[in-house]
Amino acid sequence: VARSLGAGRSRVFFTIAVPIALPGLIGGAAMAWARALGEFGATLMFAGNLTGRTQTLPLAIYTALESDLSAARAIALILVGVAFALLLAIRAGFRR
Numbered sequence: 392v393a394r395s396l397g398a399g400r401s402r403v404f405f406t407i408a409v410p411i412a413l414p415g416l417i418g419g420a421a422m423a424w425a426r427a428l429g430e431f432g433a434t435l436m437f438a439g440n441l442t443g444r445t446q447t448l449p450l451a452i453y454t455a456l457e458s459d460l461s462a463a464r465a466i467a468l469i470l471v472g473v474a475f476a477l478l479l480a481i482r483a484g485f486r487r
Contacts, residue, residue: 393403431449438445440454448470455463 393407394400398406427449431453434447434450438447440446440450442451442454446454448466452463452466452470455466
């Protein structure tokens, strides 16, 4: 209806779609954060943080944050890039 009354696509998105989706986005982000925090703690407690043997990428980021912020950023960007590439690959697979 907003588009038929002259609102642009971006205005419709930010004034209608985002506020409607915001509770779900916040809930999803909170659940993802809680899951990641739980997995981080479990990995740290049970597997340890031995570089080259039991260190996972989140633990590598955590360790790098204490000494080299640019390395932590680089590892985090690699992790986000891999996750994004997997998301695109899965999405392309479902379209076939």
